[in-house]
Amino acid sequence: xxxxxxxxxxxxxxxxxxxxxxxxxxxxxxxxxxxxxxxxxxxxxxxxxxxxxxxxxxxxxxxxxxxxxxxxxxx
Numbered sequence: 199x200x201x202x203x204x205x206x207x208x209x210x211x212x213x214x215x216x217x218x219x220x221x222x223x224x225x226x227x228x229x230x231x232x233x234x235x236x237x238x239x240x241x242x243x244x245x246x247x248x249x250x251x252x253x254x255x256x257x258x259x260x261x262x263x264x265x266x267x268x269x270x271x272x273x
Contacts, residue, residue, distance in 0.1 A: 222266045229259040 232255055238247035 217266055217269050222262060225262050226259045229255050229262070 233252050236248050236251035236255065238244075242248075
């Protein structure tokens with residue numbers, strides 16, 4: 199006699215969550231495409247001012263991927 203194993207996220211209220219890979223690809227690709235358009239501040243002669251803006255875009259892309267993985271883990 200075996201006890202059924204609960205599936206991850208089965209205990210969460212609401213309808214089951216789904217993940218749309220095409221939407222995730224499009225969102226991440228859109229963020230990465232903007233990396234080259236980040237410009238330095240007017241007073242930044244060396245161009246190092248681009249790094250914080252690019253880091254912010256990479257962080258946003260990372261958050262999209264982390265959220266997708268967390269959602270898949272619950273399915």
